[in-house]
Amino acid sequence: MSEADCIQILNAHGVEGIEFLSVEDLRASVLRVVFVDDAELSGDQADQGDDEPTVPVKLKFDAWTADGRCKKGETVPMPVSDAAKLIDEGKAERADPLPRGSA
Secondary structure (H helix, E strand, O other): OHHHHHHHHHHOOOOOOOOOOOOOOOOOHHHHHHHHHHHHHHHHOOOOOOOOOOEEEEEOOOOEEOOEOOOOOEEEEEEEEHHHHHHOOOEEOOOOOOOOOHH
């Protein structure tokens, strides 16, 4: 995803003050905004004792989560910040349904 794409998505979600962010931070912000908005729309928040919503990700490698070890190919829920990090590192991919109004 290009820097221009990130800025366009964040602007569409009403996020301000993004002109000083690095491309990596822009991408992480897009993931947070899109995941949080999608989770709020669909109510797909798992109760893990904190306020951060969770999102499903499909693992490309074995990984450790709060629930223990998960194997490559599994789809697991995880906090948005953890999901964004794994996706940015190429270790996972989004496994959530398309946002409402898409397609």
